[in-house]
Amino acid sequence: MSHSLEVNKFAILKVMEKSLKDLLRDVKEAICIQGMPGIANVGKVVVDFLIEYNNAKGILQVYFSDFPSHVSVDDAGRVKALKSEVYFYWDERAERNVFLLTGDAQPTSSIGVNVLSKNIANLLHELNVELVISLGAMPTDKLSGKYRVFVTATSADLLEEYGGLPGVEVLREGVVIGMNGLVPCFASNLHGIKGLILLSETLSVLERDARASYALARILWEKFKLNVNIEEFKNKNGLANSYNGDQPGYLS
Numbered sequence: 309m310s311h312s313l314e315v316n317k318f319a320i321l322k323v324m325e326k327s328l329k330d331l332l333r334d335v336k337e338a339i340c341i342q343g344m345p346g347i348a349n350v351g352k353v354v355v356d357f358l359i360e361y362n363n364a365k366g367i368l369q370v371y372f373s374d375f376p377s378h379v380s381v382d383d384a385g386r387v388k389a390l391k392s393e394v395y396f397y398w399d400e401r402a403e404r405n406v407f408l409l410t411g412d413a414q415p416t417s418s419i420g421v422n423v424l425s426k427n428i429a430n431l432l433h434e435l436n437v438e439l440v441i442s443l444g445a446m447p448t449d450k451l452s453g454k455y456r457v458f459v460t461a462t463s464a465d466l467l468e469e470y471g472g473l474p475g476v477e478v479l480r481e482g483v484v485i486g487m488n489g490l491v492p493c494f495a496s497n498l499h500g501i502k503g504l505i506l507l508s509e510t511l512s513v514l515e516r517d518a519r520a521s522y523a524l525a526r527i528l529w530e531k532f533k534l535n536v537n538i539e540e541f542k543n544k545n546g547l548a549n550s551y552n553g554d555q556p557g558y559l560s
Contacts, residue, residue, distance in 0.1 A: 317419065318372065320370065320371070320373075320427055322368060322371075323368065323369045323370075323371070324367060324368045324369075328367050332396070332435060335436050337438050338405035338437045338438065339404060339406055339407070339438065340432055340435075340437045341406065341441050341534075342442040342443065342488065342491055342492070344414055344486065344487045344488055345410075345411060345413055346414070346444055346445060346485075347445035347510060347514075348445050348510045349515070349521075350520045351442070351444045351488065353516065353521040354443050354525045355408050355409070355410045357545075358528075358536065359395050359410070361536070361541075362399065362535055364396060364397040364408055365396055367394055367395065369391045369393055370393070370394075370411075370424070370427070371389060371390075372391075372392070372415060374416055374417055374424070375390040375391075375413050375415060375416070376390060378390075390411075390412040391412055392409070392410070392412075392424070394408070394431070395407065396408070401533050402532060402534050406534070407435060414486050421486055424487065425494050426494045428487070429495040429499065429501070430498070432495050432501060433498070438502060439503075440491060440495050440501055440503045440504070441504045441528075442489070442491060442492050442503070442506070443488070444505065444508075445510045445517070446458050446479075446508060447510060448509050448510070448511065449512075450511075451511060454475070455520055456475065456477060456508075457477070457506055457507065457508050457524065458506075458508075458509070459471050459473075459476050459477070459479060460478070460484065461502075461504045462493065462503035462504075463496075463502065466503075479507065488507075489505060491503075506527060508523045508524050509523075521545065522542065525538065525541050526538060
């Protein structure tokens with residue numbers, strides 16, 4: 309039997325508690341919110357908040373040989389290997405199962421990003437996910453007072469449903485870089501899982517943009533009815549006095 313390049317070149321290690329396998333086997337019609345490290349960490353800030361606010365349980369860690377060649381040290385002095393992580397919780401407001409996908413880094417090579425994204429897509433299929441919502445950034449050279457959100461999706465039906473939301477525009481052309489684009493595309497192409505990508509406008513030079521993250525968090529709260537305490541999100545991210553008006557995407 310011949311082996312593909314991705315098997316020979318890379319190693320992927322998944323770590324899951326055995327006690328969770330039976331529980332996860334019964335999960336149906338789940339959604340997955342993805343927020344990976346990237347420009348201004350726009351999506352990751354939202355997913356990290358969802359994890360903390362909903363006491364989501366860490367169910368899976370994925371270690372990959374194409375992650376950057378360093379380890380992280382936390383504020384307690386402990387050293388940890390870089391990894392992708394999947395969390396799980398039951399969202400009482402939306403009344404549905406929710407998986408949360410994030411991580412410490414994205415792979416360092418184009419092949420690595422493709423390999424890991426395909427592997428994650430296969431994993432979401434095993435977890436009975438029916439919709440992937442990927443949160444990321446749309447870099448721009450100059451911001452206006454309105455934080456715009458762009459949407460692209462794996463089907464015309466999804467674009468019609470979400471492209472008309474207040475403060476949201478359909479992305480007519482361009483590219484979505486990294487796992488934020490590849491995971492929902494692979495999930496759709498390989499397994500028929502619906503994929504939605506929401507990109508919040510931000511400056512590419514920023515390390516963090518809480519206002520851009522807020523624009524995405526509000527969509528999850530309003531459209532998807534997820535348990536996102538908007539006021540707590542603003543307070544936690546220093547936006548308590550920054551929101552102006554009731555229209556999504558508008559921030560002073």
